[in-house]
Amino acid sequence: MSTIKHPRKPGSVRLAIIGTGGMANVHAEKFAAIKGCRVVAACDIQATRAQAFAEKHGIPQAFADVGEMLRSVEIDAVSVVTPDAAHLPISLQCLKAGKHVLCEKPLALNAKDAAKMVAAASKAGVVNMVNFSYRDWPCIQAAALAVKRGEIGEVRHVEASYLQAWLASKVWGDWRTNPAWLWRLSSAHGSMGVLGDVGVHIIDYATFPAGPLREVYCRLQTFPKIPGERIGEYHLDANDSATLNVEFANGALGVIHVTRWAPGHANRLALKICGTLGTLDLDSDRGTDVYRICRGRDLDTCAWREIRCKPVANNYSRFITAIRSGCGGDPDFARGAEIQRVLDAAFASDAKRAPVRL
Numbered sequence: 597m598s599t600i601k602h603p604r605k606p607g608s609v610r611l612a613i614i615g616t617g618g619m620a621n622v623h624a625e626k627f628a629a630i631k632g633c634r635v636v637a638a639c640d641i642q643a644t645r646a647q648a649f650a651e652k653h654g655i656p657q658a659f660a661d662v663g664e665m666l667r668s669v670e671i672d673a674v675s676v677v678t679p680d681a682a683h684l685p686i687s688l689q690c691l692k693a694g695k696h697v698l699c700e701k702p703l704a705l706n707a708k709d710a711a712k713m714v715a716a717a718s719k720a721g722v723v724n725m726v727n728f729s730y731r732d733w734p735c736i737q738a739a740a741l742a743v744k745r746g747e748i749g750e751v752r753h754v755e756a757s758y759l760q761a762w763l764a765s766k767v768w769g770d771w772r773t774n775p776a777w778l779w780r781l782s783s784a785h786g787s788m789g790v791l792g793d794v795g796v797h798i799i800d801y802a803t804f805p806a807g808p809l810r811e812v813y814c815r816l817q818t819f820p821k822i823p824g825e826r827i828g829e830y831h832l833d834a835n836d837s838a839t840l841n842v843e844f845a846n847g848a849l850g851v852i853h854v855t856r857w858a859p860g861h862a863n864r865l866a867l868k869i870c871g872t873l874g875t876l877d878l879d880s881d882r883g884t885d886v887y888r889i890c891r892g893r894d895l896d897t898c899a900w901r902e903i904r905c906k907p908v909a910n911n912y913s914r915f916i917t918a919i920r921s922g923c924g925g926d927p928d929f930a931r932g933a934e935i936q937r938v939l940d941a942a943f944a945s946d947a948k949r950a951p952v953r954l
């Protein structure tokens with residue numbers, strides 16, 4: 597978290613959404629619900645898509661070019677919701693123009709690019725955040741606090757998984773016919789597979805409460821999907837399953853795994869953090885505002901208590917609050933870059949079938 601050079605004076609934060617596909621709808625709805633924020637422009641390289649999105653969400657102006665938008669409309673901040681490969685150039689362009697930036701995850705395609713974004717954001721002195729959206733769940737914020745307070749003692753062992761089902765089902769429609777899924781399967785379209793897509797979420801989810809990693813041993817797999825492994829311009833070569841054996845900086849061990857081949861789990865994040873004094877257990881299939889804990893007098897009977905967690909501000913509202921207050925914004929680009937370094941190490945580890953130090 598950092599202090600920014602130019603906090604916004606009282607008045608609405610004027611925001612533009614760049615990239616108006618599926619996830620942009622969530623951004624438009626969340627920002628519209630925040631007092632003191634107005635979405636004043638939408639931009640997409642597909643002009644008709646930007647226009648339709650603007651009409652749907654009551655956004656006054658639509659553009660097909662980021663530069664033209666920055667020249668023509670007064671904005672304070674942008675949210676970058678394009679496919680991953682465009683995060684770097686668009687963020688740099690907007691930071692150069694002095695705009696606060698909320699960028700979708702993964703921050704970039706590699707740690708070197710992520711570092712460029714951190715440096716540019718720091719030079720611009722603006723609020724910079726990466727949308728690790730599961731930080732919005734009350735259970736993870738409460739769990740992080742519980743670990744910090746020492747409720748489970750020293751962390752010794754971590755089990756984290758992110759399971760999706762969309763390659764093995766039509767739970768989110770037919771991936772074979774939808775470009776929003778197809779680019780996620782193609783490295784030529786800037787995808788880093790399931791590891792880059794949602795692996796970043798679970799790495800953040802595990803290390804936010806449990807602390808940083810110092811070693812990663814990763815295996816990636818890309819399973820056959822259709823004859824020829826190609827649909828139109830999309831070569832289906834990006835990984836769909838990843839397992840990481842990890843060592844935390846404090847010596848704790850862990851396993852983090854992620855797949856798009858988990859029938860029965862549309863979108864499930866699970867995390868167990870075992871410490872010297874107890875264990876925390878989070879499972880989104882049970883609820884995102886609740887976790888279980890075993891500690892104290894429950895240790896010897898292995899009994900669990902359920903803890904209900906208070907609502908927390910979401911990333912969108914933390915972004916606007918940071919702009920208005922001039923202070924911080926978490927998770928920031930530096931955190932995005934830290935996760936990106938883990939990703940780079942994971943890819944290097946898979947390539948040489950050996951552990952990689954961070």
Ligand SMILES: NC(=O)c1ccc[n+]([C@@H]2O[C@H](COP(=O)([O-])OP(=O)(O)OC[C@H]3O[C@@H](n4cnc5c(N)ncnc54)[C@H](O)[C@@H]3O)[C@@H](O)[C@H]2O)c1
Pocket residue numbers: 614615616617618619620639640641642645677678679680682686700701702727728729775776779793
């Ligand atoms: N935080 C989360 O939980 C979450 C969830 C889903 C997606 N995402 C992220 O959001 C981003 C977008 O994902 P999506 O599912 O909305 O993809 P999508 O394919 O549905 O939409 C992307 C849009 O960006 C546009 N675009 C492409 N290049 C552009 C450019 N240079 N300038 C302007 N517009 C451009 C495309 O035309 C498309 O309309 C990805 O980085 C993805 O990882 C995050």
